[in-house]
Amino acid sequence: MADEWCDVLAEDQMQKGWVTLVEHAGRALAVYDAPSGVYVTTARCSHGGANLCDGYFDGHLIECPLHQGAFDVRNGSPISAPATRPIKTFPARLSGGFIQIKG
Secondary structure, three states: OOOOEEEEEEHHHOOOOOEEEEEEOOEEEEEEEEOOEEEEEEOEOOOOOOEHHHOEEEOOEEEOOOOOOEEEOOOOOEEEOOOOOOOOEEOEEEEOOEEEEEO
16 A cells, blocks of 8 residues: 555645645645645654644745744755754655645
8 A cells, every 4th residue: 555646635625835734544744835846744843743734834845833943845854943853755746636645
């Protein structure tokens, strides 16, 4: 199953230019409509556990609403303190009107 693409959100339910919270397979995921495409990460900050979907999203940067640590949504890497651990990312694509992830 880890190698199969799974629908997580209909394209018309995605917040354009922003981040959308979805629940999939018991996980809270953040779906980002970025300038270069669609990206998906876990929805929880690796520093304080806050919901990243409540944070500020700009381009490829998501800022945690709790302590303002920030991450690059393309690869999950932390780009500003206090965040030091990456967030999990998922291969994502738009196909048949749905945002899909692999895994």
